[in-house]
Amino acid sequence: MTTKFLAQLTSVAALLALIPVHAQEQQAPGGSRIQRETTVTPIASGKWTGKRLSDGQPDVQGHWSNTIANHNNWTDPQGGVPGDPGRNGPPKTPRNERAPSRVSDPPDGQVPFQPWARAVQQEFLQYFHNPVKEQYIEPLARCAPAGVPKSFTWHGYEIRQYPGYVVLLFNSGTRIIHLDGKPHLPENIKLWNADSRGRWEGNTLIVDVTNNNAKARLARTGEFFSENAHIEERYIFNGEGTRYNYVATITDPTVYTRPWTVTIPARRFTVNDEPDGWHYEVALANQPAGKAPLIERYERICVENNGPFGNIAVISAK
Template structure:
């Protein structure tokens, strides 16, 4: 079987989302929330892909028969309607004036400046929501599928603090706790080479990320806040996302082998996330 991407990238698709759903202070309806034995909301399950698959669909050819499958990208896009339990948000982060030119330059030349284009790890929160969640008393495990590798995160929820002597990493050091039926994941200790968003959103080694996950009916709601006092004027809370349950099994990602960078003749965005 041969798989090919059918991708049509437009400038509009790469601009920050300005028409996202408005924030709501209305709490999520918890009456019918499925719960684990310890009483917490059960977030376990397999969830739709968060990676930004080609907007034109996936083309497959098997024994000469061609089929194109429409790709649902909603897991990677802001929710179109208000999400109960979501925090107030803005469409884009606010950088300090001295860094605005850098952000624009990184975004304008994304296919040359973005490590993800060259098989780099996207890091947190750029990788988005997990593909699979395994929830146990005392810890939650996130599994991902990503072309740069298939990372996982083991997030303790037993009250322990961040590791005192951990090495900086792409996915940081995570500890979690529950606020009602919302899992709150506090992430620190990052390397400073990743972006936290698509449009040149670089950060420093002081970045602090807070992820929030909760049930929205049968779906999973995901929202994050990025705080980086070295480069941002204020903490940025992104629009919430709603991720549908999935029956697609997790599969090992193929080896990432970037061969197009040397052939680039313009500044087109890669549009792969």
Template sequence: MRNFWLVLFLTAVGAIFTLAAAQSPAIRRMPDGKPDFTGVWAGPAFSHKVGPGDTDAPSPTRFNPKIYADLFRPGGKDVFYHKWTGDLRHDDPQALCLPVGFPRIILSPYSQQWIQTPGNIVVLYEYMHFFRVIPTDGRPHPRDLEMTWMGDSVGRWEGDTLVIDTIGLKEWPFAGDEPGKDDSGGKTVPYHSDALHVIERLRHIDATTVSYQITIDDPKIFTKPWSQDFQMKLHPTWKLFEFVCEENNRCEAGKCVTSDVQK
């Protein structure tokens, strides 16, 4: 009798798992067996994860300051918080159509298209039409890196997880805190340092959803790395649209101050 009930239980469990598998379409894969990330995705800003009952959730277009609030090293806040100058080239360069840079661009509320080949992934961002070419063969970064807005990215596979490692980033405004106040009451704007090291980890949850974790390691500012989790959704019918930032730039010769943008 015991064997009968055990067999019945195992049969029921097997049926449940079979049904679950049937309801969750298998993820797409490349000919080499690697998960296929090709397609147009709604980035993290479209699907920021908010806990149940969380009425104090941060904007999906920035990182959550609560995660790193206690991780500043001595003097780190002085590196992170730059004094507000009123010159938007320093305070908010994207208002002048200057690049937002990485990692800030991943939290822009625009779609992104991923194109995958056996050895590379190309990410096309609708916002400002920036792009990244990411080799996925596990190669190291070049020894002599030129500091750029998007940095140097190299990828590798850990099973079905795509890991992207990025360094070589210019010191630039960070998608973190809103402009704040320094100890003297002066307005500030957050910047990351030129030592920023970013690690992205992407893994399919199902056929149209990707778990996206980003880890920020900036040893000039923080005592240790910190991470934040997001999700990305695949939209097969979407396409990238034209984005021309300069059409809305009303400042003479690109020399803007805050008052120009408020006109």
């Protein structure tokens, strides 16, 4: 990239940093603030009728983003962080007019924590806006990867496919899903983005996820699991390949009373959509006449303590 282009990107990034988080979330193509949806449309597993790649994979490459909200609140996605004293204060709409909990099972929309684990989550939430100890700091505030499954709620991302692999390019880290039948990594190897082994069944990518280091929180509300967590993911794409539902079942008997399921809806963004500062974080570059424009994702620069990500701890000297 040229020095001039880098300077322009830096200016854009600086401007985006000044936009309130809730405004970025709602910014839609064309400038209207209607991006966040309040419902999740079911998509059934079945046959894939769309385009396929040379290795037989359904072609789902492109730019994607969740359609309801960022990672402020896991069980009330559009409700903000409880107790937020700043710009993301109490929600302005009734609960029944906001998107449902990402927890689709149990039916009450709550994570089935064991009592001790619920106390840990509530303690994190209590001190989120005043993190007087290191463990109260949101890991993303320290530029850590968002992890699985949180990455699907944090900004847009790109899916690329290669023979035997699906690659997810998040702005907080890259994740590789192996489709070649290789065994999982040894149990003693733990990763921020875990270890993923998948297969296609019709319109559904099924992924077995292990080896998670469990350092990431699921949201700013503090939900978590342990290194013992096992996740089965299903990426269920619609017939047009324009949307999919991420449906993952999390099992961790050391933290939860039962397995539970998360559902996160996503849609594909294309050159027909106007780039924005959240869902479709791209630059349309080099657009010669008669040819499709090249799309480049921004290289985001993470700065510790950037915005309302959970502030750096203030520990008084004694």
